[in-house]
Amino acid sequence: MFKQLFPGLLLGLTLAMPAFAGTAADDIQVIDPWAREVPPGLTTSAGFLGMKNTGDKEHKLVAAESANTGMIELHTHINDNGVMRMRPVENIPVAPGSTATLQPGGLHLMLMMIKKPLKAGEKMAITLVFEDGSKKDIEAEVRHFSMENMKH
Numbered sequence: 047m048f049k050q051l052f053p054g055l056l057l058g059l060t061l062a063m064p065a066f067a068g069t070a071a072d073d074i075q076v077i078d079p080w081a082r083e084v085p086p087g088l089t090t091s092a093g094f095l096g097m098k099n100t101g102d103k104e105h106k107l108v109a110a111e112s113a114n115t116g117m118i119e120l121h122t123h124i125n126d127n128g129v130m131r132m133r134p135v136e137n138i139p140v141a142p143g144s145t146a147t148l149q150p151g152g153l154h155l156m157l158m159m160i161k162k163p164l165k166a167g168e169k170m171a172i173t174l175v176f177e178d179g180s181k182k183d184i185e186a187e188v189r190h191f192s193m194e195n196m197k198h
């Protein structure tokens with residue numbers, strides 16, 4: 047009885063596969079999202095995370111939004127004659143099977159016009175927006191950060 051049922055079941059699953067093709071939000075696995083603590087009065091900070099693409103095609107982070115910011119830009123750092131400067135980027139691509147890492151000194155989410163001060167230990171809700179319009183809600187842990195932390 048199994049022998050008769052099984053081929054039909056497998057065929058059914060195979061045909062159904064395209065309907066389950068993952069969106070970018072399904073394929074991207076977010077690793078350790080966090081945001082830098084800023085003292086009251088400062089309204090600009092940065093958010094960091096890893097994005098692992100578990101799918102089989104390239105995905106791109108194209109935007110991010112949060113109720114606690116007026117605006118979030120995607121930024122990178124460039125070395126301009128020995129001076130590190132931030133520059134907006136249009137998107138952050140993640141090749142299939144690889145991980146894009148947003149970290150201090152490199153790619154980051156530029157959190158602008160922050161409405162409520164970011165205190166270490168608190169969580170900040172951020173929504174990531176991908177190239178296919180799919181969105182992923184994440185909770186970035188607010189952490190105290192100084193260059194000294196970087197050495198660890």
Ligand SMILES: [Cu+2]
Binds near residue numbers: 092121122132155156
């Ligand atoms: Cu920046």
